[in-house]
Amino acid sequence: MIDLYLLYGPPGVGKGTIAERIPAEHCLGVGRILRARRIGLDGKLISDAYVNQLIQDEISLRKQYVVLDGYPRTLEQVDFLKALPETRLVRVYALTCPDTVLMNRLSLRQTCLCGATYHPMLKPSAQEGxxxxxxxxxxxxxxDSPEIVRRRLQQFHEETEPVLARLGSLVRYVDSESNFKTSVLSVVDEILSEQGHISSCDYRRQISNPRVHD
Ligand SMILES: [Zn+2]
Structure with a gap:
């Protein structure tokens, strides 16, 4: 039996910060897998059947628990996941933050070619730039430009709200606006301690400086 956790949140809300702190073998970022396989890059819609099969295969390779990011995104995918044998849907984390705050976070976000991200207020680099x-x-x-961010946020809301409604009482809303670090890291703590992984204080010591990305 594999425990499943789902992560939802608009770009800039801190999902990447969570995924970064869960051991890699337990993280399943669907967007990343599709990009790595160069699927969907031409803008064509990816079928539910394809993604469902991909997820089933990936989950079957994992042990104990999986944190899913970017799936399920349609009602058909939700129903598929709920019926997947040998799995148990434990909880759905929906990270929330007002769009205006996210616009500000993303428009100031700085990225490096190595993948690291910074923010002048939330996570400044030691040497500017x-x-x-x-x-x-x-x-x-x-x-991260304002028009594109606005479109990404709108798309996120349209796609996600019906999915969260279908997932019902499993959904836990996590406010990432008032205290980004505490709220986002509490999700990591909860998953890790539930899975008997590593004590949360060990983890806290490692994470004095959260990264900011999607
Ligand atoms: Zn770098």
């Missing part, structure tokens, strides 16, 4: 990890010049991603 330079990556702490590799020293390269930081830049703004083109899809």
């Amino acid at each position: 330079k990556c702490d990890l590799c020293g390269k010049e930081l830049f703004r991603r083109s899809d």
